[in-house]
Amino acid sequence: MSRNRPAPPAPEPLAPLIDAHTHLDACGAGDADSIRTIVDRAEAVGVRAVVTIADDLESARWVTDAVDADPRVYGAVALHPTRADALTDEAKAIIERLAEHPRVVAVGETGMDMYWPGKLEGCADPVTQRDAFAWHIDLAKRIGKPLMIHNRDADADVLDVLRAEGAPDTVIFHCFSSDAAMARTCVANGWMLSLSGSVSFRNATALREAASLIPAQQMLVETDAPFLTPHPYRGAPNEPYCLPYTVRALGELLGKPAEDLAQETTSAAARAYGLTSC
Structure with a gap:
């Protein structure tokens, strides 16, 4: 993602939509006014609600302020797997308290990331990530909220932890980027798969094949903004x-009207997150 490239023009409206995973703070939102400005732009093209995600303690605190700033904003809190080293006892207590907020609708993003260890300075090692993932799974089960998973190059590891710990009732694989085999496993377990702009990338062959295997009731859509801008505005x-x-790119891929996908993914997101006003 390059700040030097102009922002994409507003698309033709498509409603209703729910952005199942975004990072409003990383999009430049700070105070309530800037949050409303971003969400107003989204609502103007049919996006009725957004779920803004934390990946460290600072952003977790910010998320719980953001959800109170605008009724169209919901949140999720956790430590990102690459930041799992920061999951001290004090951090656990803070995350658990913030996760109880009624407008925090998921525990996430947590999971496993085998891409960054050894590449990113300070990235948590796999053992630490695994322990943190297990703790977040337990938290989601204890408070009865969905678990939102970050999985990068870690299919086997993520599945192993979910088997060992026992998955919560609702599991969401955000920015699903795995292949058809992983999609089949997730679908068979009843888990939700959320598709981002990467499904519009022509070189994402395995992901595009996997997308066709996701039942409507298990499919979400997201931006993961400010990252993964869809084609033709990639970068x-x-x-x-x-x-x-x-959503329009996904409709083209699946041979399905975008309007139908909008309705289906909104219903799935509302059900997964327990939203009653979307």
């Missing part, structure tokens, strides 16, 4: 208002 800054581009 430009992303925001929730860009979600219709992804």
Whole structure:
């Protein structure tokens, strides 16, 4: 994602939509006014609600302020797997308290990341990630909220931890990027798979094949903004208002009307997150 590229133009409206995973703070939101500005842009093209995600303690605190700033904003809190080293007893207590907020609708993003260890300075090692993932799984089960998983190059590890710990009732694989075999496993377990702008990338062959295997009731859509801006704006800054581009690309891929996908993914997101006003 390059800040030097202009932001994509607003797409044609497509409603209703829910952005199942975004990072409003990383999109430049700070105070309540800037949050409303970003969400207003999204609502103007049909995105009725967004779920903004924390990946460290600072952003977790910010998320719980953001969800109170605008009724269209919901949140999720956790430590990102690459930051699992920071999951001290004090951090656990803070995350657990923040996760109880009624507008925090998931524990996440947590999981396993085997891409960054050895490449990113300070990235948590696999053992530490695994322990942190297990703790977040337990938290999600104890408070009865969905578990939102970050999985990068770690299919076998993630499945192993979920088997060992026992999955919560609702599991969401955010920005699903695995192959058809992993998609079949997730679908068979009743887990939700959330697709981002990467499904519009022509070189994402395995992901595009996997997308066709996801039943409507288990499919979500997300921006993961400010990252993964959909084609043809790949590399430009992303925001929730860009979600219709992804849904239309997905509709083209699946041979399905984008309007139907909008309805289906909104219903699935509302059900997964327990939203009653979308």
